Amino acid sequence: MPETAAEISALTLRLEECRRRYPASDPEMVADVVRAVLTTMHGDLTAPETSLLHEIEELGQVIANAKAEIEALRVDDIGSSHIPSATDELDAIVAHTAMATEAILETCETLDGIGEHLDPADAAKLQGATTRIYEACSFQDITGQRITKVVQTLKQIENKVTQIVTAFGVGEGAPRAAGEAGMAAAEVETALLNGPQLPSLAMDQSDIDRLLASFD
Amino acid sequence: MAIDKAMNVLIVDDYKTMLRIIRNLLKQIDFNNVDEATDGAEALSKLRSGNFGLVISDWNMQPMTGLQLLQEVRADARLKAMPFIMVTAESKAENVVAARQAGVSNYIVKPFNAETLKEKIEKVLGHA
Numbered sequence: 626m627p628e629t630a631a632e633i634s635a636l637t638l639r640l641e642e643c644r645r646r647y648p649a650s651d652p653e654m655v656a657d658v659v660r661a662v663l664t665t666m667h668g669d670l671t672a673p674e675t676s677l678l679h680e681i682e683e684l685g686q687v688i689a690n691a692k693a694e695i696e697a698l699r700v701d702d703i704g705s706s707h708i709p710s711a712t713d714e715l716d717a718i719v720a721h722t723a724m725a726t727e728a729i730l731e732t733c734e735t736l737d738g739i740g741e742h743l744d745p746a747d748a749a750k751l752q753g754a755t756t757r758i759y760e761a762c763s764f765q766d767i768t769g770q771r772i773t774k775v776v777q778t779l780k781q782i783e784n785k786v787t788q789i790v791t792a793f794g795v796g797e798g799a800p801r802a803a804g805e806a807g808m809a810a811a812e813v814e815t816a817l818l819n820g821p822q823l824p825s826l827a828m829d830q831s832d833i834d835r836l837l838a839s840f841d
Numbered sequence: 842m843a844i845d846k847a848m849n850v851l852i853v854d855d856y857k858t859m860l861r862i863i864r865n866l867l868k869q870i871d872f873n874n875v876d877e878a879t880d881g882a883e884a885l886s887k888l889r890s891g892n893f894g895l896v897i898s899d900w901n902m903q904p905m906t907g908l909q910l911l912q913e914v915r916a917d918a919r920l921k922a923m924p925f926i927m928v929t930a931e932s933k934a935e936n937v938v939a940a941r942q943a944g945v946s947n948y949i950v951k952p953f954n955a956e957t958l959k960e961k962i963e964k965v966l967g968h969a
Contacts, residue, residue, distance in 0.1 A: 726858050734865065756869055756955045759862050763952040766859045770901075770930055814908060817939055818901050821930040821951070828932045830957055833948055836937050 636662070659685070692793045704790070708783040715772045726765040733758050770820040844966045846871045848894030853877070853884040853910065854928075855902040863897060863928070866955050870962070881905025885913050888920055895966065900929035900936070908943055915944040924965045928953065 639661040646657075659681050670678070733755045740751040821827070828836070850872050852863045860877045867875050876891070878884035882905040884898065896914065900907035907927055914920045927940050930951040937948055946965045949957055 723858060727861075730858065730861050730865070737865070737868075752869055756866065759865050759869075760952070760954045762862055763859065766854075766856050767930055767952055769856065814906060814939075817908075817931065817933070817936050818906075819931060819933060820901065822932050828934060828937075828950065830950055830953065833932070833937050833950055836934060837941060837948060840941050 695793050704783045704786045708779050712776050712779055715776055719769050719772055722765055726762050767821050774820050849874045850895045851876050851893045853898035855879050866958055870959050881910030884910050896925045897928055900931050911943045926961055
């Protein structure tokens with residue numbers, strides 16, 4: 626065991642070097658640490674020291690097993706293939722529904738134009754119908770915002786998967802700088818931008834009217 | 842108080858389909874002088890150079906949000922009394938409170954119907 630200040634200092638330097646060389650939790654790092662500790666020890670090991678080394682070896686095995694399981698799951702595919710594919714599909718949904726909505730609106734505008742040449746009663750009926758269509762078409766805006774939220778969630782999952790893969794030394798991906806740090810730096814208003822709420826959680830127009838009236 | 846439906850109305854939304862919907866709904870209630878902007882900065886520029894009687898704005902836009910546009914309007918000596926309706930999918934109480942504190946005239950949550958839009962416009966312009 627290290628006994629002098631010089632030996633303790635040398636051991637500290639070795640451990641720091643190990644930490645610098647292996648910032649992620651690679652099983653080899655654990656083995657290196659064990660070897661570094663062993664080379665500084667003199668004489669017979671005590672029972673607590675033997676127990677400690679045994680626990681470190683077991684920890685190394687647990688990490689190695691976890692790494693093997695992650696490799697077998699091919700989690701790097703989630704970030705490199707599955708999530709980009711899913712976001713592309715969602716973008717396509719937004720684009721296609723936008724095109725369809727534009728076509729519907731154009732048709733409604735044509736009908737409104739025809740309505741100007743009808744007698745007042747029929748014109749009113751036609752306008753009532755086109756109004757309902759205009760109202761219904763706002764689904765496209767809400768749908769687009771909901772899908773954007775889903776895409777953002779998928780990207781957060783992708784970042785977390787990349788971090789896990791990197792930490793266990795699986796694949797070549799590097800962790801991204803975004804995430805909590807980015808959130809912390811965001812402006813206060815960003816916290817207010819949550820997009821459409823689920824119907825069960827959202828305030829409806831009458832709730833908002835009551836809230837606004839409470840200021841008067 | 843009679844509402845001047847010949848007034849210029851500025852509608853602001855980064856989603857062009859939504860601009861088209863609101864423009865058509867306004868046309869159906871006889872507001873035919875409608876101009877558009879796709880973010881707060883463009884809207885502010887148009888407001889400062891034009892003569893508008895009402896702003897109907899989305900909230901979530903870049904680079905300038907609807908809330909920032911509202912704050913700029915209320916801080917502008919010439920525009921501060923401009924009727925301003927927020928039309929947004931942001932439906933949390935804190936959003937309504939923040940908009941009210943910034944001086945919003947009324948607040949409509951998406952999706953909305955033509956009757957709600959008409960009612961809020963009449964209420965806002967009736968008080969203007």
